[in-house]
């Protein structure tokens with residue numbers, strides 16, 4: 001590739017909550033091979049999902065993800081469409097057993113949305129609900145009201161809107177844990193054997209919009225009723241290695257490149273976690289050092305490494321904040337329309353340079369406006 | 371963009387049935403802007419679906435599609451995930467009414483797959499089944515056993531595997547027609563007002579894998595039960611202009627570019643149909659002129675403009691055919707694994723030059739091997 005193709009372009013630091021920033025090296029490879037994959041003569045956008053080329057690409061993506069997360073043989077990896085919100089329905093449709101209930105841990109907006117779909121499918125119990133504290137903290141293990149006879153426990157590892165994140169596993173005995181990792185998959189090593197199902201749409205921390213990864217304990221595949229709509233039965237996808245129908249080929253290809261970048265450029269998920277702690281600390285330090293100006297939403301021990309949420313003294317200052325940031329090419333810092341405020345999403349692919357620039361700007365803005 | 375980036379690459383003529391060939395001009399634009407959309411500073415792969423940039427991209431794609439198909443105000447256009455096989459379930463889940471049945475017209479493998487999902491959702495009647503003639507012809511209007519009290523009639527406009535295509539509308543009185551146009555959307559002008567629902571995954575004639583277009587008569591949106599899983603309720607997507615959750619942003623972007631190509635380079639769907647008739651005739655003429663060597667699958671008046679299916683005298687000659695074609699960079703000519711034989715998919719984006727080369731090769735191969 002002619003380097004000028006990509007280097008001439010002015011890129012911003014994009015703090016969007018998703019779809020979100022991708023590694024530049026990944027974008028460059030996608031661009032280079034876009035007209036025709038080397039030796040293939042067709043674009044990745046044009047090749048059959050059943051062609052040897054694409055079968056290899058999908059297998060490589062799966063192998064890299066398996067390696068990154070040390071996924072044991074007990075679990076399978078599926079690549080689906082429909083986003084995480086389709087998983088909100090597929091999880092209870094496939095896993096809720098006759099006469100049993102599911103326990104939902106509600107730590108924010110996404111958990112609540114997941115529950116809204118689950119109640120259509122069967123009995124749902126609330127193991128904990130952070131509504132009283134505006135979802136600014138996670139429950140302690142002792143606060144969880146867990147039913148040992150439940151079909152599964154559902155939780156949201158990182159609440160993208162509120163910015164609270166579990167960085168440890170919860171204990172549920174023999175009840176399988178289903179976790180929505182949409183906004184923090186790959187942000188740290190994960191003990192996959194402790195989970196029944198891990199699902200994540202790709203468009204925050206793992207790739208572009210259009211593919212959702214589902215890591216499922218194989219014995220749970222047996223639970224789904226064969227009378228479910230074909231696309232919604234996990235077993236169909238597992239048996240066909242995610243080719244029950246045409247998978248989102250391009251999105252899987254890019255997710256594979258992101259996994260490769262995590263392995264080869266970052267050095268795996270432990271290294272990624274270290275970097276993520278460093279990056280988010282840069283912002284939390286500014287918040288803590290200017291506590292009379294920046295009001296962080298999450299309590300310290302529940303803070304997210306991915307989505308840093310805070311408020312400014314008033315709406316006018318906030319408006320000025322966004323405008324000044326934009327001028328420095330620090331973009332998409334507005335909080336989710338449902339809660340307002342500021343949200344800086346610092347996913348894996350956000351370079352530490354971008355976070356430093358934002359931290360410096362925040363300090364300067366506080367100095368000038370407090 | 372440096373022209374050498376794309377022009378240096380050796381491209382083949384790819385007759386894949388899907389994902390399938392795309393216009394080179396579309397691939398070049400995708401490549402040029404891959405690192406950052408002009409004036410935006412982020413890749414199309416990185417921007418929020420709620421950003422003004424993407425909202426405009428989606429609106430433009432919708433407007434171009436509306437213009438191409440002259441979609442009336444009575445109909446809405448949705449961009450969904452899950453492929454056409456998810457539509458096999460969503461259609462009956464949303465449209466089957468209490469106490470009524472759906473009529474299915476079975477003209478090939480995809481219609482049969484659609485029916486398989488529909489029977490899980492309610493009462494299904496078979497209006498016609500071409501099994502007895504190996505799906506080598508379409509029914510005449512008089513052969514259809516239609517129930518005037520049915521909730522809808524389902525048909526497949528083009529059976530991708532068998533290569534039979536409706537090039538005219540069927541008459542169903544007041545019963546809405548639901549048509550799977552997965553492999554022939556945009557191949558000709560379509561009288562949209564005659565249909566209740568038109569659905570098509572993009573990866574054959576409209577774009578890359580990962581997005582499925584659903585054109586639905588607005589009054590039918592009221593039929594869906596609010597207790598359906600959220601993702602499966604058409605109304606949710608219509609009310610949110612396909613942003614009920616994160617849509618497959620990149621696939622929508624590319625589909626918009628394909629629509630633009632159809633408008634600006636081809637000159638609309640009437641011009642496209644003329645070209646498609648010309649292209650497919652080149653192949654059917656070779657078949658008809660060498661009837662003792664090539665056995666076309668479809669009867670003449672049911673032939674598809676998109677998928678030209680035929681057999682050679684025996685398996686050895688067929689193997690030689692594929693090998694010789696491959697040497698000329700004419701690729702992916704194998705029939706679907708369920709039926710075998712040869713299938714040349716000549717979708718909109720297949721240049722007439724590629725079809726001419728294939729026709730010439732077929733004539734020469736017949737001369738040398740008969």
Ligand SMILES: Cc1ncc(COP(=O)(O)O)c(C=O)c1O
Nearest residue numbers: 083084085110160182201615616
């Ligand atoms: C934690 C979480 N769960 C679910 C979703 C919904 O994902 P999707 O839009 O792909 O359905 C999101 C973000 O959009 C999210 O951040």
Ligand SMILES: Cc1ncc(COP(=O)(O)O)c(C=O)c1O
Nearest residue numbers: 245246453454455480530552571
């Ligand atoms: C006519 C037709 N219907 C449905 C499908 C299934 O589409 P998908 O694989 O996107 O579910 C296909 C092709 O794969 C098709 O050709």
Ligand SMILES: [Mg+2]
Nearest residue numbers: 106107111156
């Ligand atoms: Mg939650």
Ligand SMILES: [Mg+2]
Nearest residue numbers: 076238239241
């Ligand atoms: Mg498998």
Ligand SMILES: [Mg+2]
Nearest residue numbers: 476477481526
């Ligand atoms: Mg049919």
Ligand SMILES: [Mg+2]
Nearest residue numbers: 446608609611
């Ligand atoms: Mg609308």
